[in-house]
Amino acid sequence: MNKMKLNDAIPMQLMPCTHQDLIGVFRWFNSEKAVFYWAGPGITYPLQIKRFKTDSKFEKSHSYVLKQGRQLLAFGQIYNRLDHCHLGRLVVSPSFRGQGVGRHLVAALLDEGQRQLxxxxxxxxxxRDNKVAMNLYQKMGFVQAEYPETIPLENCLYLRRTEKPD
Structure with a gap:
């Protein structure tokens, strides 16, 4: 996929995810491994809208996209997990990675969690081996924490952020 440059003159906006947005997000994934890394073991490949909406608890999870004008940049979900605004299924379009979109997505979702939840x-x-994501989350103040149940994936870490970093 070709890299595209963000337009600094147009602000990024977090918006509720539509059916059409999901079709665009699904185009970012071309393998079972890529879907697993993004969505976890409960989401199967190839992606199908109806099945994804059911398996991801799409309606209950407050699903959002980050856009710049009409350009789809990223996707994420929020919901209450252990009295935290839990971020799930975070992904940035391959065309816009490395330009700060992930940081903007996480911040916008946390702000939305404050408002909505x-x-x-x-x-x-x-x-654990998703080094790019780990680096971003740590820079944004997330730290590894104990999860009160067994996490069903051996390579998976639970991170929390209890206050906004300076």
């Missing part, structure tokens, strides 16, 4: 602390799961 009344939760100021954040949490997420990440695969």
């Amino acid at each position: 009344g939760l100021s602390d954040g949490s997420l799961f990440v695969l």
Whole structure:
């Protein structure tokens, strides 16, 4: 996929995800491994809208996309998990990676979690070998924490952020 440059003159906006947005997001994945890294073991490849909406608890999870104008940049979900605004299924379009879109997505989702869920602390799961994501989350103040249940994936870590970094 070709890299595209963000347009600094147009602000990025977090918006509720539509059916059409999901079709665009699904184009970013071309393998079972890529879907697993993004969505976890409960989502199967090839992606199908109806099945994804059911398996991901799409309606209950507050699903959002980050856009710049009409350009689809990223996708993520939020919901209450252990009284934290839990971020799930975070992904940036391959065309816009490495330009700060992930940082903007995480910050916007945490802000939305504060508004929608009344939760100021954040949490997420990440695969240990996803170094790019781990680096981003750590820079944004997330730290590894104990999860009260066994995480069904051996390579998975639970991260929390209890206060906004300076």
